[in-house]
Structure formats: C-alpha cells, structure tokens
Amino acid sequence: MSERKLPPVTQIGMTSLALIVAGGIYLSAHLPHHVPLGPAVALLSASVLLLAGNLLSLARVSGFPWRRFFEVARWALVAYLIIAGMIEYSFLRDHLSGGPLIVLSLSLLVFAVHVPVLIGFTVARYYEPDEETQAAAVGLGRSGA
Amino acid sequence: MATVAVPERVSPVGAPPAAIGRPDFEIVPRRGLILVAAVLALLIAAIAANKLWPLAFFHFVGGASWTVIDLFLGFVLGPIMGRLSVPARVEFTSRLMPKMVLIMPTVVAATLAAGWQLGVHLGTVQTSYYNHGWTVASFIVVGVMAVIALGLLEPANIAVLVELKKPRPNPQVIERLMKRFMYCAGILGAMQMATLVIMTKLTVG
Numbered sequence: 001m002s003e004r005k006l007p008p009v010t011q012i013g014m015t016s017l018a019l020i021v022a023g024g025i026y027l028s029a030h031l032p033h034h035v036p037l038g039p040a041v042a043l044l045s046a047s048v049l050l051l052a053g054n055l056l057s058l059a060r061v062s063g064f065p066w067r068r069f070f071e072v073a074r075w076a077l078v079a080y081l082i083i084a085g086m087i088e089y090s091f092l093r094d095h096l097s098g099g100p101l102i103v104l105s106l107s108l109l110v111f112a113v114h115v116p117v118l119i120g121f122t123v124a125r126y127y128e129p130d131e132e133t134q135a136a137a138v139g140l141g142r143s144g145a
Numbered sequence: 146m147a148t149v150a151v152p153e154r155v156s157p158v159g160a161p162p163a164a165i166g167r168p169d170f171e172i173v174p175r176r177g178l179i180l181v182a183a184v185l186a187l188l189i190a191a192i193a194a195n196k197l198w199p200l201a202f203f204h205f206v207g208g209a210s211w212t213v214i215d216l217f218l219g220f221v222l223g224p225i226m227g228r229l230s231v232p233a234r235v236e237f238t239s240r241l242m243p244k245m246v247l248i249m250p251t252v253v254a255a256t257l258a259a260g261w262q263l264g265v266h267l268g269t270v271q272t273s274y275y276n277h278g279w280t281v282a283s284f285i286v287v288g289v290m291a292v293i294a295l296g297l298l299e300p301a302n303i304a305v306l307v308e309l310k311k312p313r314p315n316p317q318v319i320e321r322l323m324k325r326f327m328y329c330a331g332i333l334g335a336m337q338m339a340t341l342v343i344m345t346k347l348t349v350g
Contacts, residue, residue, distance in 0.1 A: 121300070
C-alpha cells in the first residue's frame with residue numbers, strides 16, 4: 001500500500017463538525033429563552049473556514065483521484081441533503097425563526113457538505129492513478145454507490 | 146448471492162496471486178432503499194402529527210436498536226472479526242457492511258429526530274425542565290457520537306465496500322479500514338453506556 005502525501009482532511013473535517021455540533025448544543029441548551037448568537041456565529045464561522053481550508057488543501061494535491069472522489073461524494077451529498085432537509089423541516093415545524101434558524105440552517109449546510117467530502121476523501125485516498133483508469137474502463141463506479 | 150474470486154494483491158513477487166472469495170454485492174443495497182424510504186416517511190408523519198405514541202415509538206425502538214448494534218459490533222463482533230482469517234473477514238465484511246450502510250443512518254436519524262420532537266412535546270428540552278442538566282448532557286454525548294460516526298465510522302464503512310468492489314482489493318486497506326470501523330464502534334458502544342445512564346435518569350426523573 002503506497003502512501004500518498006495528503007493533508008489532514010479527516011482531522012480538520014471532524015474538528016469542523018465538532019464546532020457546528022457545539023454551536024447546535026449551545027443554542028438548543030437555552031431553549032426557549034433568547035440566547036446571544038455571538039458564540040454560535042463564531043463557532044459556525046470557524047467551521048466554515050475549516051471546510052474551505054479543507055477543500056483548498058485537497059484541491060492542491062497533485063494526482064488526487066477526483067473522478068473517484070466525486071463518484072462517491074455526489075451520492076453521499078444527496079443522502080446527507082435529505083437528512084439535513086428532514087432536520088430543517090423539524091426546525092420549521094417547531095416555529096424556529098430569526099437568527100437561531102439562520103445559524104442552524106447554515107450549520108446544516110456545512111454538515112451536509114463536509115460529511116460527503118470526508119466520505120469521498122476516505123474512498124479516493126486508497127485509489128492509485130492506474131486503478132482509477134481501470135475502474136473507469138470497467139465501469140466500477142456504476143456498480144454500487 | 147454469487148461468490149466471485151478476486152486475486153489477492155499481497156502475494157510474493159513472481160508467485161501467482163492468491164484468490165480471495167467474496168460474495169458479489171451492491172455497496173448500497175437498492176432493495177433496502179425502499180424500506181429506508183418507508184421508515185423515513187413514517188418518521189416525518191410522526192413528527193408532523195406530533196403525537197406522543199408515534200414519537201415515543203420511533204425514539205425508543207431507534208434508540209434501543211442503535212445502542213444494541215453499537216455494543217454488539219464493538220464488544221462482540223469486533224473481537225471475533227479480529228481473529229478471523231483474511232478471506233473469512235473479507236467474506237463476512239462484504240455481507241455485513243452493505244446492510245450497515247442502510248441500517249445505521251436510518252436508525253440514528255429516527256432516534257434523534259423523534260427524540261428531539263418528543264423532547265419538545267414533553268418539554269424536556271426546555272430550560273425550565275427540572276432535569277435540564279441531564280438533557281444537555283445527552284446532547285453532548287450524542288454530539289460526540291455523531292462526530293465520530295460521521296467523520297470516521299461512516300467514511301470507513303463506505304471505503305471498505307468500495308475497496309472490496311475493486312478488481313484487486315488490497316487486504317491491507319481492508320484491514321486498516323475495518324480496524325478503524327471496529328474501534329469506532331467500540332468507542333460508540335462505550336458512549337452508549339453513558340446514553341443509557343442519562344436516558345434512564347430522564348425516564349425516572
């Protein structure tokens with residue numbers, strides 16, 4: 001198993017997810033009282049920055065098997081958008097509005113993007129360039145995920 | 146389910162590659178998606194109706210399933226799998242993991258979505274609830290579990306299945322990813338003990 005030099009995408013992704021989870025806990029722990037949004041906005045901003053940093057650092061990796069990454073990540077994105085949509089529905093059902101709704105909705109968006117990135121990255125990191133060519137030739141990507 | 150033989154990658158130089166028998170499988174079992182869609186539709190209906198019994202049903206059944214699966218995977222199946230031969234592990238993995246791809250996200254979504262709505266219905270998520278500290282503790286435990294499950298466990302689950310689908314799966318990659326999956330399941334199993342403590346406390350008050 002050859003080791004390609006890769007940025008710490010999983011570690012940064014988990015930190016980003018932990019930040020939005022912390023923001024969500026902070027907001028939900030104060031219901032139904034009005035809560036200062038500053039800490040939640042700060043956590044969300046840091047999470048977004050980590051997501052952007054993760055994508056940028058991955059984009060700079062030469063020879064990364066992007067075809068394989070997108071084959072997996074796009075279906076994961078569909079699945080996690082459905083899950084995020086269900087959670088968003090739950091927020092609206094409970095008449096959440098204003099600042100907390102915006103912060104939580106954006107947090108859901110970060111979640112729905114970052115998890116597929118982590119799944120796509122974990123799959124693609126174990127692909128060698130020659131394997132990607134072979135997989136494309138035999139249509140492996142159409143056989144499952 | 147047909148079994149296919151795939152050449153093993155880690156054979157000595159010059160020797161013909163050894164074959165690993167693994168069942169042919171779908172990474173995401175398409176027929177299972179119908180069941181998942183039905184469960185999610187019923188879950189949405191339960192949340193929309195906001196009635197006590199359907200919400201409690203989804204939360205209790207989902208929560209019990211989640212806890213039992215994590216404990217069983219982490220503390221029973223994990224150690225057993227660690228002692229299996231590589232071909233046996235590959236065959237077992239290719240039969241187990243596609244089911245886990247569908248079961249775990251569905252069970253977790255049902256538990257958390259119904260649980261939150263149940264908390265809203267009963268008022269246990271509000272700061273005025275006398276055991277509010279325990280409710281917040283449950284948020285924290287679930288939050289940590291979610292980060293581990295989403296960031297480590299689920300990607301490892303998918304990656305091991307994609308590796309098994311390759312014309313020449315790499316046993317080292319499968320072993321590394323399965324180890325990660327089982328360690329995560331073990332940690333989640335241990336955290337489920339904390340969930341049990343919190344949930345029983347919230348139930349009896």
